[in-house]
Amino acid sequence: MVAVLLLQARPYGAAGAKPATTPGGENLAIIVNQSNPIDDLSLKELRTVFLGERSHWPNGRRITLVMMDQGLVERNAALRDVCHMSETEFGRHFLQGLFTGEVFVSPKTLSTPTGVRKFVFNVPGAIGYVRASDVDETVKVIRINGHRVDDPEYPLRLEARATK
Amino acid sequence: MSQVVNDERAAQGSWGGHLAKSVSGLVARHSSSLLLFMVLCVVVGVGAFMIGDLHTASVQVEKMYAGSVQGLRRIGELQYEAQETRRSTLYALTTNDSNLQVEYADQSREADKLVADGIAQYLAEERAPREIEVGKRLQRDWAAYLKVRDEVLASILEGSPRSIKEAVDLDLSGGVPSFDRVRQDLEEVKRLYDEQATEQRTLVDASSRRSVIRLMGVLVFTLMFASASVWAIQRSKMQNAMRLAKLQMDFVASVSHELRTPLAVISASAQNIADGVVDERKQLAKYGSVIRHHSRQLTELVNQILLFASTHEGRNRYVVRPLQVQEVIGAVLKNTRELAEEAGFAVEEHVDAKLPPVMGDFSAVSQCLQNLVVNAVKYGGTNPKIAIRAFGGNGEAGEKEVHISVEDHGIGIDSTELEQIFEPFYRSPVVTAAQIHGTGLGLPLAKSIAEAMHGRISVVSKVGVGSRFTLHLPAGKVEQTETPEAQRVGQS
Numbered sequence: 001m002v003a004v005l006l007l008q009a010r011p012y013g014a015a016g017a018k019p020a021t022t023p024g025g026e027n028l029a030i031i032v033n034q035s036n037p038i039d040d041l042s043l044k045e046l047r048t049v050f051l052g053e054r055s056h057w058p059n060g061r062r063i064t065l066v067m068m069d070q071g072l073v074e075r076n077a078a079l080r081d082v083c084h085m086s087e088t089e090f091g092r093h094f095l096q097g098l099f100t101g102e103v104f105v106s107p108k109t110l111s112t113p114t115g116v117r118k119f120v121f122n123v124p125g126a127i128g129y130v131r132a133s134d135v136d137e138t139v140k141v142i143r144i145n146g147h148r149v150d151d152p153e154y155p156l157r158l159e160a161r162a163t164k
Numbered sequence: 165m166s167q168v169v170n171d172e173r174a175a176q177g178s179w180g181g182h183l184a185k186s187v188s189g190l191v192a193r194h195s196s197s198l199l200l201f202m203v204l205c206v207v208v209g210v211g212a213f214m215i216g217d218l219h220t221a222s223v224q225v226e227k228m229y230a231g232s233v234q235g236l237r238r239i240g241e242l243q244y245e246a247q248e249t250r251r252s253t254l255y256a257l258t259t260n261d262s263n264l265q266v267e268y269a270d271q272s273r274e275a276d277k278l279v280a281d282g283i284a285q286y287l288a289e290e291r292a293p294r295e296i297e298v299g300k301r302l303q304r305d306w307a308a309y310l311k312v313r314d315e316v317l318a319s320i321l322e323g324s325p326r327s328i329k330e331a332v333d334l335d336l337s338g339g340v341p342s343f344d345r346v347r348q349d350l351e352e353v354k355r356l357y358d359e360q361a362t363e364q365r366t367l368v369d370a371s372s373r374r375s376v377i378r379l380m381g382v383l384v385f386t387l388m389f390a391s392a393s394v395w396a397i398q399r400s401k402m403q404n405a406m407r408l409a410k411l412q413m414d415f416v417a418s419v420s421h422e423l424r425t426p427l428a429v430i431s432a433s434a435q436n437i438a439d440g441v442v443d444e445r446k447q448l449a450k451y452g453s454v455i456r457h458h459s460r461q462l463t464e465l466v467n468q469i470l471l472f473a474s475t476h477e478g479r480n481r482y483v484v485r486p487l488q489v490q491e492v493i494g495a496v497l498k499n500t501r502e503l504a505e506e507a508g509f510a511v512e513e514h515v516d517a518k519l520p521p522v523m524g525d526f527s528a529v530s531q532c533l534q535n536l537v538v539n540a541v542k543y544g545g546t547n548p549k550i551a552i553r554a555f556g557g558n559g560e561a562g563e564k565e566v567h568i569s570v571e572d573h574g575i576g577i578d579s580t581e582l583e584q585i586f587e588p589f590y591r592s593p594v595v596t597a598a599q600i601h602g603t604g605l606g607l608p609l610a611k612s613i614a615e616a617m618h619g620r621i622s623v624v625s626k627v628g629v630g631s632r633f634t635l636h637l638p639a640g641k642v643e644q645t646e647t648p649e650a651q652r653v654g655q656s
Contacts, residue, residue: 109262111263122269122317125318
């Protein structure tokens with residue numbers, strides 16, 4: 001099977017950090033507030049957080065998910081690799097969850113990685129994602145499945161993995 | 165007299181006496197210039213004082229500005245930024261747009277950083293204990309408010325209805341009181357600056373008042389001093405003019421008297437001869453001798469006046485050349501022999517051997533010495549002895565000179581008159597009372613000639629003992645030339 005590459009252009013500048021890339025392309029970093037005690041999450045745990053099925057961090061802080069605008073590469077990657085959903089499925093999931101009371105808070109939406117970073121910086125229970133190259137010292141990058149964002153085995157890529 | 169005369173060189177070498185004499189002479193001659201110089205000094209002093217006072221006031225105002233005014237401005241800025249911190253936080257409540265809320269959060273954080281920096285700067289400066297206490301309290305209260313602000317911001321950004329309600333509750337319960345404490349602290353700092361400014365303004369006011377009073381005093385003093393100086397200068401000039409007028413009147417009277425006596429004798433003698441009262445040859449010869457004597461006296465008098473006038477107006481042109489002192493003295497003695505013999509005076513002459521030539525105009529130097537000899541005869545008193553001596557010496561700057569002195573043992577000159585005798589038309593009241601005739605021009609003329617020859621005349625005298633006048637002339641020039649001063653005098 002021929003690999004499908006998402007070639008959407010980036011609408012904003014990088015934060016200047018050296019991009020954490022693997023042979024497959026740039027990685028998607030999951031960021032939390034510096035005060036958050038969490039350092040590592042499994043992909044499964046991350047999925048429960050992203051789908052609003054988990055409401056609080058171990059320190060008691062409410063979890064606030066911050067997403068980027070629809071259509072952006074980072075959002076597509078998160079939906080694909082973390083939620084395993086399409087945009088429509090994701091929207092429907094939250095609508096249904098809020099209606100049934102299974103989901104407590106719908107995600108916040110920001111249009112730039114800088115906005116995401118600042119949001120996470122300001123909200124102790126926030127979690128979000130940016131390109132690895134957009135990370136700075138104001139936020140904390142957590143490991144996924146024990147892998148750092150610059151590890152080759154890191155599971156979250158900006159582009160879809162090639163499939164045979 | 166002998167002591168005074170013998171000590172002439174010693175007296176000339178005595179710094180104290182010579183200096184005092186020079187200073188008193190200078191003061192007398194240049195009183196107006198000295199007064200003007202003093203006025204100038206006072207004006208410069210006043211100017212320096214005023215500049216100093218203005219500088220002090222400027223430093224105080226600058227200190228007040230840097231300390232209180234600038235401090236108040238900074239506190240104003242801190243108050244604004246603190247409000248901005250809170251305002252931006254609350255603005256975030258007014259929107260559901262997360263992007264905008266993040267912007268407001270950002271603005272709030274930028275403003276709070278400025279406040280924190282301002283407080284740190286305030287504490288870093290040199291402060292009184294009370295100010296430091298208030299500053300540290302402000303720092304604590306600001307940190308406490310920021311802690312609440314961070315929670316409020318986080319709740320606002322979370323964006324759920326529950327978190328918004330929590331944000332509002334938290335702000336009301338914690339944010340408002342903690343921000344009030346910050347506001348009170350800032351007011352306290354402002355009040356301290358106000359007190360400081362008031363204190364400094366009082367100091368500046370007092371300093372300004374002192375400066376104004378001082379300046380007024382100094383200006384009044386300067387004005388009075390300047391007025392007194394101008395008055396003194398005018399008075400001095402008027403007195404000089406009056407003195408000169410009196411001297412000229414005395415001169416006219418004296419000259420008239422000097423002219424009238426020989427003219428009366430000549431006229432009476434001529435009348436007697438014309439009337440045939442005198443017919444014997446012997447008597448005629450006697451009358452002729454009288455007429456010749458008085459005619460010569462008249463001629464001498466007129467010559468003296470004309471010579472002084474020409475010297476005074478600078479019309480003389482001297483030919484300066486090396487002169488042998490012996491020759492000059494010989495000519496002087498020849499011209500004055502008859503006068504001395506008639507008066508019964510013996511003239512003793514002593515010229516040092518190997519004396520260098522002097523630089524001067526022959527007839528002018530002769531005239532100068534002749535005047536000194538005539539004066540020695542005229543004021544020689546009852547001891548009819550005159551001594552003319554010539555010897556080598558050094559000038560005031562150490563240059564080689566020849567000194568020619570004329571010494572008598574007559575009535576002498578009072579020390580208070582030693583300066584005046586060289587002024588034109590001056591006649592001592594003593595000699596006027598003693599009916600000794602003269603014009604008051606002999607010594608001024610001698611002095612003018614000496615100075616035109618680059619020389620000078622000094623005098624040592626004691627009342628009732630005698631006088632010694634010494635002509636100092638530069639020695640040693642070989643080639644014939646015209647002195648620049650002589651040229652200047654001649655051309656002016």
